[in-house]
Amino acid sequence: MKQRKRGVILALIPFALMVLAFQLVPILSMLTSSFRNEDGTGFTLGNYLHALQSAYYMQAIKNSLLISISSSLLGIVIGLVCAYCITRFTPAVRDRLLMLSNMTSNFAGVPLAFAYIILLGNNGVFTLLFKQWGWSVFSDFNLYSWSGLILVYVYFQVPLALLLLYPSFYGIREQWREAASLLGAGPWQFWKTIGLPILAPAIFGTLGILFANAMGAYATAYALVGGNYNLLAVRIGSLVAGDVVTQPQMGSTLAILLALTTLLAVYLNHRMLRRAQRFGGSGLLGKPQPKGNTVQRLRPAAREEM
Amino acid sequence: MNTRKAGFAPRTFILLLMVYLLLPLLATGLYAFAQDWQNSLLPKSWTLNWFSEMFKDIRFLEALWTSLYLCFISVALSLAVMLPAVFVITLYFPRWESFMKGIVVLPYAVPGVVAAVGLIRTYSSGPLNIAGTAYLLIGAYFVVILPYMYQGIRNSLLTVSAVELLNAAELLGARRRTAFVNVILPNIWPGVIVSTLLSFSVLFGEFVLTNMLVGGHIKTIQVYLYQRVGESGHLASAIAISYFVFILVLSMVLMKLGKKMGGGVQG
DSSP states (O other): OHHHHHHHHHHHHHHHHHHIIIIIHHHHHHHHHTTSOTTSOSOOSHHHHHHHHOHHHHHHHHHHHHHHHHHHHHHHHHHHHHHHHHHTSOHHHHHHHHHHHHHHTTSOSHHHHHHHHHHHSTTOHHHHHHHHHTOGGGTTOOTTSHHHHHHHHHHHHHHHHHHHHGGGGGGSOHHHHHHHHHTTOOHHHHIIIIIHHHHHHHHHHHHHHHHHHHHHOOHHHHHHHTTSSOOHHHHHHHHEETTEESSHHHHHHHHHHHHHHHHHHHHHHHHHHHHHHHHHTTSTTSSSOOTTHHHHHHHHHHHTTO | OOSSOOOHHHHHHHHHHHHHHHHHHHHHHHHHHEEEOSSSSSOSEEOSHHHHHHHHOHHHHHHHHHHHHHHHHHHHHHHHHHHHHHHHHHHHOGGGHHHHHHHHHHHHHSOHHHHHHHHHHHHSSSSOOOTTSHHHHHHHHHHHHHHHHHHHHHHHHHHTTHHHHHHHHHHTTOOHHHHIIIIIHHHHHHHHHHHHHHHHHHHHTOOHHHHHHHTTTOOOHHHHHHHHHTTOHHHHHHHHHHHHHHHHHHHHHHHHHHHHTTTSSOO
8 A cells, every 4th residue: 555655656746846847936936026126035016017107018018919809809700700601511621621721720930920921021922913013002011010910810810710619600500590580580680699699608718719829929920020019928038038037027027917818818718618518518619529629629729829 | 501502602701711821831832942933923933942952951950850859858758757647646636637727727828938937037047057958948848738748648548447447457466557557558558649749749839938948059940940031031931831741741640540549539
């Protein structure tokens, strides 16, 4: 018995050590550091006050929030429409379409930014073509600005939204639609009063994941605009020069602020998933699937952070 | 809802979506094979030069090698640590599972930039000064793939009913360790391989942590790609497209493996 206990503890110790050393301690150290004075001692709320009062940091926070919210909303709308459209195809085509969309979710971060630079950058293929053809509509489009960032962000949001939303369309049974139309509801009325409310938890949950995904996205923005566009993630990155934090307290404070927003968004997703399961049984967020589902759901979420 | 032929509107929407999603990929691919591509819809002449140049570039090969062995070490370490731990937790402490779920979901909720700041804060001074070394990076990678490994191993254990298997083995006189090695391991192996490959492909594409923690000292394929973007567009697209094909092949293997197990174990 004693030996077995020893075996159990031996099996758990390396795991506990790794998680402590590389996950919990860094987060704690960051948290305490965000409450420290400039010299690293004492307790103060000054860092947070400074971050929220400084126009520069506030702009970064605002830009990040704006771009995350708009890209998530756009992603959700496109995802919803396209997920619905995909359900109208035959199963074989459906599978192929989903596979293609999943495939593109691998194309993120630096390579993605790079592809867009080739297409639409200053000397991009399309930029030059449009100029040659005299299409002046596109002449004020600038990839390295707000509109370009949105374009690229939506690119990595859509496959994720599709992946997360698509299964929930199977919660809507054909019989309901028939019943509704027998009672005289048109398709618009059906979606307004039955379809969308049923999808609502899935929509809000997905919105949470998309938002967290965009807030944390660093590689794409960093490769695309570098320091030229003031985003929170890029700002945090720039406070870390080489492998030391040049302004450790400020870096930690901003990092904590960013983590708060993403934690909140992921928490929203968690609540919505629970709600969907409670009132819809197994049919709502996907057909009853093996538990491996969670990883599948979450997998692309981590993808953009590369 | 299922077998009806898709109408006009769905077709148009999906066509637009596919154009939006595939165009950047296609362009990168064409650019990698193009000799000269300016002022025309398609490149005027084709070449394989960029690919051969890529393989002649010693820095590329070094970066590829660095990426491969760092990912390999991290995944192997994670396997060695996680297999026994998840086994013990699932078997003896099922009550801890909600706590474990919290731990495992953290890497998702905490973006890479944030994790990097914490890691640098902790390890750039004090007793354990390993900032900028591969040790720190491997530790960070361990946390990145924690969710995939945990879920993969746990699901495999549950699908093969590890507890019952273990009891049966013990009833037949096997010692616990023997039972684990001879009965449980062979059974969960396919599922574990799927999560291992998935973790590998995730790490292979990791940029944030690598760039922030060790960017100056250790160059993985992603860091290398980032540095080449400004120099030669064609060469960089050759690298980007090769990287994409590699990841694609990896995920196809993953899908095949996942299907083989009847959908029971999904990495």
